[in-house]
Amino acid sequence: MGELSPFEEQLAGYAEQSVGAPTPAPDEVNQAMIRHWVEAMGDELPIYTDADAAAASVHGQIVAPPVMLQAWVMRGITGGRASADGKPSIQNELYALLDDAGFSSVVATNCEQTYVRYLTLGDRLSMSTVIESVSGEKQTGLGIGHFVTTRADYSDQDGNLVGSMRFRILKFKPGTGRTAKKAPEAEATEATLPRPNRPRLSLNEDNRFWFDAAARNELLIQRCKGCGDLRHPPGPACPSCGSFEWDTVESSGKGTVYSFVITHHPQVPAFGYPLPVVLIELEEGTRLVSNLVGVEPDDVEIGMPVEVTFVEFDDELTLPQFRPVAPATATSGAT
């Protein structure tokens, strides 16, 4: 470990500090907010909105979706800045300190929630926030900065902990990222360096088959053995009928561009830019996110017919990518 600079020591002094008085939730846990939430999220689990189904469940009553935890105490855009006791919070003081030292840009990097119990209608939460840690100075792709990790603890009306949320941001100096400070000569040198490997996949027992197939240059679609519905991305249960039984069909690899974005920033060194990120609709009906190759970014269009091509990025990673095909019905006399 290197020596801390005086500024880093000052920052480290904020670790383990409570941000201020607990913030009370403006409303108790209620059915209306739950209903809006699940509609927005497309979550149709009946224990959130159907009193009879909830009564028959292990919960015995309506419960709130656990991931709503933060929503119960969150304030609107205008009400979120002042701390409960009206004084500038330790958190704002820390951010101002970083701002004044030039670390004026911010990006959220991690969010992690822990649940102790399900919330039920009528629960009234309050939130206490602690600054867990402030990192030393780090060089990141975005710039030189400090990671600030806070933890919000949510308690119920009896003072019992019901869940926590750890949230990490990076406060960084704009213009100090890897791409920003290149001199023209440096740029030429970096452009000739081999590109680092793409990030490794997050594989689990539910999705491994799909990537194993991709390595064999096969594009698979999961098929429910209960109702026959095709689905993607891979998952353990059928969203239509709930069956855990499934097999696969091999896609023809033909489809169309359903939607796309051409990504320019932020740039991850493993990828080339501008990077067309496309949502492909396969002719079998399922959609998948992929990249487009063999086309100028300006020429990408919604509805463009495409076909799969397998790209071996490195020894461990082969992925389906898509390339344009000439329209099959180019027989009209329009041109």
Ligand code: ZN
């Ligand atoms: Zn099914």
